[in-house]
Amino acid sequence: MPTVAELTGLYGNFMTGPRPGPEVCSLCFNFTDGFPRCYACTHGESWLDVVAPISYSVAREQLHHALAGYKRLTGEVARRLQVELAAVLWRYLAEHERCITRAAGSDGFELVTTVPSSDRDRDEAHPLRRIVGELCGPTRERHERLLKRSAAPAPEREFRTDKFELVRPLSVRSILLIDDTWTTGATAQSAAATLRRGGASHVAAVVIGRHLNREWHHNDRRLRSIPRPFDWRRCAVHDGSAAR
Ligand SMILES: [Zn+2]
Numbered sequence: 424m425p426t427v428a429e430l431t432g433l434y435g436n437f438m439t440g441p442r443p444g445p446e447v448c449s450l451c452f453n454f455t456d457g458f459p460r461c462y463a464c465t466h467g468e469s470w471l472d473v474v475a476p477i478s479y480s481v482a483r484e485q486l487h488h489a490l491a492g493y494k495r496l497t498g499e500v501a502r503r504l505q506v507e508l509a510a511v512l513w514r515y516l517a518e519h520e521r522c523i524t525r526a527a528g529s530d531g532f533e534l535v536t537t538v539p540s541s542d543r544d545r546d547e548a549h550p551l552r553r554i555v556g557e558l559c560g561p562t563r564e565r566h567e568r569l570l571k572r573s574a575a576p577a578p579e580r581e582f583r584t585d586k587f588e589l590v591r592p593l594s595v596r597s598i599l600l601i602d603d604t605w606t607t608g609a610t611a612q613s614a615a616a617t618l619r620r621g622g623a624s625h626v627a628a629v630v631i632g633r634h635l636n637r638e639w640h641h642n643d644r645r646l647r648s649i650p651r652p653f654d655w656r657r658c659a660v661h662d663g664s665a666a667r
């Protein structure tokens with residue numbers, strides 16, 4: 424059995440860890456032109472205490488392919504990607520969950536759940552739940568499916584407080600949400616809104632990839648300014664506080 428370090432070795436060569444800064448959104452780590460928040464985070468609702476992206480996911484580059492492939496492909500290739508992405512999440516949480524807990528003002532996340540797919544059919548057997556609920560050591564004991572897609576109509580990338588509903592009434596106050604990709608944040612924020620309205624007082628999100636286009640504006644220069652290889656000892660959150 425390969426170790427977590429072995430499974431993530433290759434990923435360290437192409438992952439790019441977000442860092443806070445004057446041209447970085449203080450919530451989702453998108454690059455900005457000097458504004459404290461990016462367009463989507465300024466104009467959308469925020470129900471999350473903390474958003475912690477493990478890496479940027481640059482369109483059409485390696486991490487983007489892995490994050491698309493683990494759920495679109497089938498068979499051995501998909502299973503291997505799921506194991507690798509679970510190892511990425513494992514290694515990151517083992518090192519940094521306490522940073523996220525602290526930034527969220529929580530004593531510890533009692534439950535870990537995933538952001539459901541906006542697509543009801545796809546959500547029925549989503550491989551992200553296998554990653555979080557079976558493969559990833561730091562989360563599997565605490566994982567529970569808490570959210571499902573509601574019957575309300577909701578376009579894929581639109582924030583809606585009624586997009587998701589609780590599977591059961593909440594009995595815990597502090598919940599860690601996991602998603603594969605953050606683009607506008609509308610889906611994760613919709614999930615967080617349902618958890619908070621259901622009684623959760625602390626909700627933080629860990630996302631594996633914060634989606635970016637390299638061609639957009641100065642993104643290429645900014646991505647290149649982040650040191651390589653990926654440093655597992657650092658995270659976006661303990662380099663500065665990402666709070667709403
Ligand atoms: Zn943002």
Ligand SMILES: [Zn+2]
Nearest residue numbers: 519522658661
């Ligand atoms: Zn950290």
